[in-house]
Amino acid sequence: MLPIYLTFMLLLPLLGGLTCAVAGRKLPRALVEVLACATVWGSFACAVLAAAAYTGPQVITLADWFASFDLAIPISLYLDPLSLSMVVMIGFVCGLIHVYSVFYMRDDEDYARYFALLNLFVFAMLTLVLGETLPLLYLGWEGVGFCSYLLIGFWYSDPNNADAGRKAFITTRIGDVALMIALAWLFQLFGTLSITKANGMGFLMPGSVITMLGILFLIAAMGKSAQMPLMVWLPDAMAGPTPVSAMIHAATMVTAGVYLLARLLPLIGSSHAALAAISVTGGLTAFYGATCALAQRDLKRVLAYSTISQIGYMMLGVGAGAVTAATFHLLVHAFFKALLFLGAGCVIAAMHHEQDIYKMGGLRRSLPVTFWSFLTGAACLAGIPLTGGFFSKDSILLAVWLKGGVLYQALYLLGLLTALITAFYSFRLMFLVFGGGNGHVHRSSGLTVMQVVLIPLAILGLFGGLLDLPSYLGGGYLSGFFATLPVTDLPTGSHEQEIVLQVVAGIVALLGLLVAYFRYGKGRAERMREAQAQPSGLFAFLAQGWYFDKLYHLVLIRPYQACAGFLSERVDRGVIDASVDGLSAGVGGVGRLFGRWSTGKVAVYLISFAAGGALILCYLAWLAL
């Protein structure tokens, strides 16, 4: 039965997307909406059925894609605890967001294009996760990038939105090329592109080769998962509709890089250098994202930077070899970040598309459901003890600490500092948006349904910790489930160590909350006054994302454009073309002959051409005689 479940899991959203794309504009709106939602929920049902029928890791080959000599690429899927937990999460979160979208996009005329892309995205994301061969994974990898490109620029008539989409597509393509090169190299080394086979053959290769492969995969992950230095596209990606931000740029697609590295960890995990590079990237990005989130005024950009930061944590976990912890955080983060974005969508819809948090306030009373759900999400993000986010983030920090060595202990401290900042900016957001005086909102019937969607996500975020409790609380479900993964053994700490570290993490989170309360709860009026002034110095530096955009514009984009013009005008026309023209003109009489020719008609040409041909034939005849 498993092949049937998997086939339909992929086929349903694909067919839904294609139908909407080709015939959507001719179909009634309600039908498109029902079709889009039903296919995704159907896909989720298949994922659940597959989970029920799951007995052990399994490769399932559905068909052939292409083959040339020894390069054979089947369409085969790999179901193991990692991919299984991912597809269940993706089906569920995407299903909820589809329902939410129906109401959020209620006034948009372009519903067919929207749902077509949303459905195709689900198909691509599931393919990415389930693909057993690297080209199939790449199909999903590039497919989600394509959908993301068009969805960021969904409201295309504003050039800024289209620019943001383009930026995302090109920046992630840099990572994609690294993935392609790694893929080709892998085939040269092992003669296969099957992930499971390559994972089992890593030991055949010298460490330096594995390190280089690991770095290439890391670059790929940097692009898709918005890690430094390729993170610049994600904040701008918020130009898309908010449900898109929730689904693609928070819960699913941006975690693809983490998934890729976790998937290939058996191969690249033997290289300490590669692991160190992954953890350093993750640790630094986590810190970077958190500091930038501190200074953002746009509600969605705060969440975008927090996504960059949280994915940094996941990368840190993968770099420490802790696939279970990283996946645990990936799943819980998907729930609470989708929750935060959808909550933000409710706020934005209620505020007439206002996104500046300094112009909000008092929404606690006017949008109670949103408030309580958002509070849950923020508590998870901040790592307030006993929420899902607390346990998942802490399991990563624990793994990093246990890994030992100066590097990992430094990264642990950086992670802890980042946790403090995270708690602070999470509650800065809470206090600014929901605290303070009266808030007037615009209510609509759609808003009610949109708020209802938040509730299951809030429950999952809040109790997500139950997925994988620390061992002193009896151990976790996920750890047991993931025990079959072929990953190197990790050091395990004593219960005392775990408890101490969790207490420290809890104190840090509460400390952040407290500081935020004093600064933005009690000191709200003062902050509002400050916000009128032009930001300067450190604040502007953080608000502008450490000026990375400006830097790239200066050293990459401008020179690229200038060089393109230069090459086209000066080199191609000015040197190459001119030299050829000059060459023909310079051959004396021949040149003059050409000159006379070019004034004549084509017929003259053809006659001389024929004459030339005849001459050659005569020569030939003479030779043979």
Next chain:
Amino acid sequence: MTSLIPILTLLIFLPLCGALLVFALRRSDAAVRGVALAFTLAELALCLWPLALTGEKAAGAPAGFFLYQDAAWIERFGIRYTLGMDGISLVMTILTAFITLIAVLSAWQVKERAGLFFALLLALQGAVQGLFLSLDLFLFYLFWEAMLIPMLLLIGVWGSGRPVYSTIKFFLYTFVGSLLMLLAIIALYLMHGAQTTNYTFALPELVRTTIPYDIGLWLFAAFLLSFAIKFPLFPLHTWQPDAYCDAPVAGTLMLGSLLSKTAAYGLIRIAFPLFPEASRALTPLIFVVAVLGIGYFAWIAFAQRDMKRMLAYSSVSHMGFVALGIAAWSPVAVSGALLQMVNHAVTTGALFVVVGMLEERADSRDLSSYGGTWGKIPVFSFFFLVFNMASAGVPGLNNFVSELIILVGTFRVAPLAAAIAFLGTILTLVYTVRLVQEVVFGKEKTPLELKDLSLREAGVLAVLALVVVALGVHPGPVLELFKAPLEVLVRP
């Protein structure tokens, strides 16, 4: 039965008869179009027939060929009328028939001397088919030159911009190349004759000639130069943007989709097998120009404001991958190059057609004339996006598969060249999304009355899009056809 019907001869002469008939009917535009369409459809049907025969082995044919026809022609010089079809030729003939069909359909609106126009298209098709089927070098050369005449007339008479300048430039370039090739062919003929006393142009015979290394180098260089001009490879390309831009849409289609493929075909069928040592010696050179071309042309494409010029540079940039795969000369890489030839013909051809449709509507090819077409002509914009994404190498569409195969195949031989070539795909995406953005997204820059696609136009594009998707999802059968011939041609 198949031995009774000379399929191969029919494949060449059916379009030529069609050309004569169309020319005879030139008084009536409707008749001209109808007959031209009927002949291209018949040709396509005829091309598909041999698909059923691939398992057979033709009598007297070299290994891998399932259709073969051989007759004495000019016996005094050992010139024979030898045609043969293996999997590679089969795919190329189908491609030729398909692209000509698209060209005829996209030229439906041509009013000026339509009879001559369609006659030339059909004649060109006949010549290209002949080239893909020739197994006699002299015959090959004949078709190689014969292609040139209708092509030159198509640009010169129906062109826009500076057609005469472009025609002359194109002619001079290709003629210089052809001349060198002819000299090389004759030299080879004489050498083989002196060695064996069998003066022949038969390719399977000539392959067995023993050629001293330094002479082989010169002869190979002559072939290479001739093919590199038509390809075109960097830095022999400057005729190409002018010719592509100034040609009418159908002409650009034939030139970009088919004529560039004849050069790649020549390298695979003739130049590399004839001179294995020399080709190996010059491989680094081909790698360099291929890799350089991919990045350089993609970069220049970004700077173009004229859409057709941008596509012209895009076209050569993509052809760089074909050159890369051929230079690697391993079975996998060459099969990727062959598939890329098909994909390039379809995708780039489709882009030229789709831009031609836009030009017909607004009489402009300048990027700054358009913007926001999605809101106004959604069907057009949909196809425009699909073909551009195929060109950018989005998986699920055709170009991705061949580029992946080339990458993997080349990486084993020359990892550095393959890796740098693939960095070039970043630049491909940069100009592609720019083109999409300026035309499809944003706001309308100048107010234009645009009508969405007519049924004929939508039909043409739908067929092309289906092929793009089919070759992206299930390229297996095409790759299978390349297998047997490549086992003979590419000896690792």
